[in-house]
Amino acid sequence: MVVRAEAEPPRRSGRPRRSTREAASGDPRSEILAAAGRLFAERGVGGTTMVEIARASGLRQSSLYYYFRNKGHVLEAIVVEANRVPLRMIEQVREAGGPAPVQLYRIIRADVAALSSLPYDLNEIHRLAGRDPETFTRYWEEREQLVDAVTQVIRAGIDAGELRQMHPRLAALTILSNDEGTQNWLRVAGGPTARDASATRAGLGGTHAIGGFLADLVVRGLLVDASTIDGVRQAADGLDATAVLDL
Amino acid sequence: MVVRAEAEPPRRSGRPRRSTREAASGDPRSEILAAAGRLFAERGVGGTTMVEIARASGLRQSSLYYYFRNKGHVLEAIVVEANRVPLRMIEQVREAGGPAPVQLYRIIRADVAALSSLPYDLNEIHRLAGRDPETFTRYWEEREQLVDAVTQVIRAGIDAGELRQMHPRLAALTILSNDEGTQNWLRVAGGPTARDASATRAGLGGTHAIGGFLADLVVRGLLVDASTIDGVRQAADGLDATAVLDL
DNA sequence: ATTATCTATAGATCTATAGATAATGC
DNA sequence: ATTATCTATAGATCTATAGATAATGC
Numbered sequence: 001m002v003v004r005a006e007a008e009p010p011r012r013s014g015r016p017r018r019s020t021r022e023a024a025s026g027d028p029r030s031e032i033l034a035a036a037g038r039l040f041a042e043r044g045v046g047g048t049t050m051v052e053i054a055r056a057s058g059l060r061q062s063s064l065y066y067y068f069r070n071k072g073h074v075l076e077a078i079v080v081e082a083n084r085v086p087l088r089m090i091e092q093v094r095e096a097g098g099p100a101p102v103q104l105y106r107i108i109r110a111d112v113a114a115l116s117s118l119p120y121d122l123n124e125i126h127r128l129a130g131r132d133p134e135t136f137t138r139y140w141e142e143r144e145q146l147v148d149a150v151t152q153v154i155r156a157g158i159d160a161g162e163l164r165q166m167h168p169r170l171a172a173l174t175i176l177s178n179d180e181g182t183q184n185w186l187r188v189a190g191g192p193t194a195r196d197a198s199a200t201r202a203g204l205g206g207t208h209a210i211g212g213f214l215a216d217l218v219v220r221g222l223l224v225d226a227s228t229i230d231g232v233r234q235a236a237d238g239l240d241a242t243a244v245l246d247l
Numbered sequence: 248m249v250v251r252a253e254a255e256p257p258r259r260s261g262r263p264r265r266s267t268r269e270a271a272s273g274d275p276r277s278e279i280l281a282a283a284g285r286l287f288a289e290r291g292v293g294g295t296t297m298v299e300i301a302r303a304s305g306l307r308q309s310s311l312y313y314y315f316r317n318k319g320h321v322l323e324a325i326v327v328e329a330n331r332v333p334l335r336m337i338e339q340v341r342e343a344g345g346p347a348p349v350q351l352y353r354i355i356r357a358d359v360a361a362l363s364s365l366p367y368d369l370n371e372i373h374r375l376a377g378r379d380p381e382t383f384t385r386y387w388e389e390r391e392q393l394v395d396a397v398t399q400v401i402r403a404g405i406d407a408g409e410l411r412q413m414h415p416r417l418a419a420l421t422i423l424s425n426d427e428g429t430q431n432w433l434r435v436a437g438g439p440t441a442r443d444a445s446a447t448r449a450g451l452g453g454t455h456a457i458g459g460f461l462a463d464l465v466v467r468g469l470l471v472d473a474s475t476i477d478g479v480r481q482a483a484d485g486l487d488a489t490a491v492l493d494l
Numbered sequence: 495a496t497t498a499t500c501t502a503t504a505g506a507t508c509t510a511t512a513g514a515t516a517a518t519g520c
Numbered sequence: 521a522t523t524a525t526c527t528a529t530a531g532a533t534c535t536a537t538a539g540a541t542a543a544t545g546c
Contacts, residue, residue, distance in 0.1 A: 043378065044294070044375075046291045123368070123370040123431050124291070127289075127291065130434075166460075167451065167460075171464075173432055174429065174457075174460060177425075177428035177429050177432040178425045178429075180428045180432075181424035181428020181431065182425075184373065185373075185423070185424040205414075210421075214421055217418075217465060218464060218465075218468060219468075220473070221468030226467070226470075
């Protein structure tokens with residue numbers, strides 16, 4: 001009898017892969033999605049082929065069809081996550097409570113960080129999801145929830161007299177689109193290559209600093225009394241350092 | 248393959264088109280670029296074929312190659328315009344002079360309007376231009392000029408004590424990316440269909456109002472004395488109503 | 495037997511070139 | 521003759537299915 005050398009985690013069976021390089025992380029489904037996400041972000045969905053996704057996940061092209069009916073379904077699986085991350089984040093912030101401006105500050109900063117760690121370009125997801133509403137119904141519903149949640153925080157701030165009188169939904173949409181715009185230039189910032197981009201990010205103080213700058217700018221712009229921004233920032237930092245550090 | 252020189256009168260000869268529908272506006276080159284721009288924005292570059300571009304410009308697929316060597320060159324021709332419009336606009340604003348915050352206000356509002364009238368998605372252009380720096384050298388140079396111009400306005404404002412102490416380039420990048428983020432949601436805002444999007448735009452007061460909101464928000468966030476925003480807005484409106492109305 | 499992969503391939507594009515053709519201009 | 525378009529098509533993909541195969545599990 002041969003003694004098995006390694007402890008086997010969620011061991012699968014089936015014919016072994018030809019290519020041993022790549023992959024090896026978790027389950028193939030997730031590997032495929034991760035690889036596809038990276039490629040979609042880099043080359044766009046239309047510019048990415050199943051062969052490329054396969055190669056990037058250590059499989060042969062046809063093996064992808066064991067997990068996904070076609071490229072559209074790969075995209076859909078990715079997109080489902082797109083709103084989830086920010087949505088969960090906002091809920092946490094709202095549960096933690098505190099004044100509306102503080103919540104807003106934390107939401108913006110966390111959103112920038114969350115978006116810039118996404119493996120794909122949200123703006124492209126928007127475009128694609130807009131083109132095929134049938135498939136992406138769920139996406140648009142959750143997107144709506146996201147806008148609603150931010151709108152409510154803003155409305156609460158207005159009612160409390162902390163934020164200026166304004167159109168809350170317009171403000172919410174503007175804020176979210178600012179975050180997404182920021183994600184976009186964090187991706188390409190400063191020039192063509194990824195090296196330049198990360199150098200620029202670093203030069204400007206990193207994602208956290210950039211998100212902080214945007215949060216500062218926006219919240220200050222919304223406050224009735226702009227001079228209270230320092231207190232808001234400190235309160236937001238305080239909370240970040242404890243309850244929701246993991247964001 | 249004879250490429251036509253930069254002729255001045257729009258000459259008309261050659262075999263007649265099969266399809267009389269569509270086109271007919273100016274020279275074929277511009278028609279192709281306009282059609283391609285629309286399609287690229289809608290479906291992405293990778294998701295657009297030469298057949299589709301041809302059909303949309305009233306030609307047969309192969310006829311496109313009379314004007315452009317390949318799809319990449321069509322894209323390049325479009326991209327060249329991408330920074331030009333905002334760049335020209337910023338120059339005009341700077342020439343018109345006035346306090347930095349007023350200039351900034353006008354730049355933001357005009358930029359949002361300019362971007363949302365572009366026939367393609369700037370964010371995708373960024374991504375594509377980032378992937379092929381060789382072809383898009385000119386694009387990145389002009390993009391850099393754009394960032395520089397805004398940076399200088401901000402620096403002037405800081406020096407004059409009108410704007411808060413901050414990292415001018417970070418602020419400039421943030422502002423430009425906000426404008427672009429706004430373009431993006433103006434495109435898809437509120438949901439899947441174009442009808443919804445324009446309804447949402449209208450419901451929120453139109454492009455001008457949205458740009459105004461963003462300008463208000465950002466400039467207020469940057470001002471040393473936030474209460475001066477009303478004067479800034481009025482000054483910006485005053486100038487808009489005279490010198491640079493055409494923006 | 496079940497599972498996860500592979501190889502092979504048809505059918506469907508899509509690109510880019512070659513060469514024909516229908517106008518106007520000389 | 522020159523120009524702008526057309527038709528036709530080779531060659532290059534790319535997708536998605538069929539069917540084979542190599543593991544483990546029973």
